[in-house]
Amino acid sequence: MAASLLPVTTRETDTPAASEASAQPSTTESFNAKERAVLIGWLSGFAVLTPDLLAVLLANSVMLLADLLKTASEAVATFLSWLALRRIRQGHSFDYNYGQGKLENIASLGVAGALLLSWFIVVWGAVQRLLHPTPPGRIGMALLVTGGSACFNFWLWRKNRQLARGEASPILAAQARLYRAKLLTNGGVIAALVLGFVFRGHTWAAYLDPLGALLLSGVLLLAAYRVVTDSMDDLLDRTLDESLQLVILSELATRFDEYAALHGIRSRRSGSHIYIEIFMEFEGDRRMAEVQDLINRLRASLEARIKGSQVVIAPVTAPVN
């Protein structure tokens, strides 16, 4: 009864996640939706580059220049994420039994790299402008483009967040963070442009653009940090977090009298998949059918409580490290 007090937990991202079993026919639709969302992401990223460039030239804004470079690097990173998803959808599980899911983590690191590059560009540009302040130029085009970008980024953020709620996908989680960061950047750019224009008669107004850029650089850095920390643990095959380990142990405690010995437990993630291996010993005089029945019940119970998990229970007679 105490075991039932433990929640059915999943990996913590920004939002609750459910199971993604890309190999299972029943989740093909959700996987395709995820792939479409990422496709829209990089297509839209490349689509806004030209109007963004025009806005930069007209407004003479370091913040807009940084935003342009950031958008370009993010579009490339999103494109890499889409390629990873395509590869996953096309199979290759026979070539990489466990590594398939790690493509998502690697793609997420690409997204983090884009965010870090963007941070560097923004900081460099802002420092240069602080040292050599320049009054703002024409901002009409910039406001139009940035406003449109903000609306689109808001839609992409909500869409990816909604998909991330139904999946345990590192890519979607990284994408949601990316679009949230982009949305905040858009808001900062609009605010700096408007204030710079309104107070353009004041000398200090020339510093609004670079100061705004520096503030936004913190957002970029934080987003990159979170994406990296989320992905690196899984790439290094870190064992499941404590809450899920306790779920496994509670199941073993519930069935304490049904096996002779516990010789080891291993666990790890690969993308949105969770792999759990339990090594148990059974009494020598038990029939194989009884042992198989216990294995099936334990596996079913664990896979129901830990979303996205695949549980293997191996009968052994010696400790496993």
Added chain:
Amino acid sequence: MQCIEEKQDVVAIVGLNGRMDAKTAPLVQEKLLGLIDQGEKRLVVDCTDLAYVSSAGLRIFLMAAKRLTQNSGRLVMAAMNEDVKQVFDLTGFSTIFTICTSREDAIGRQTRGA
């Protein structure tokens, strides 16, 4: 984490001092399973100074309990603090372990059972 071992009559007592997590659990594993392999059948784990136990620690206790059961032995836990007791309750370990509120109770229980 320190493991302090002592013997009273037929009861082997292992006192745990510190935190039992993924780093320190192997030390306790070596101590507990080593005692069981040496033939000890009545074990008391004194948790008076055990500040925290993680899933790694619980796994060791489970392994030790199963191995003792196979050898017709028994493991009794003693003097857990609230945090450790809560973890045992949440995972259902309270139903498979005998838990005494004090070290003396645990030793007495194991002695009477001899």
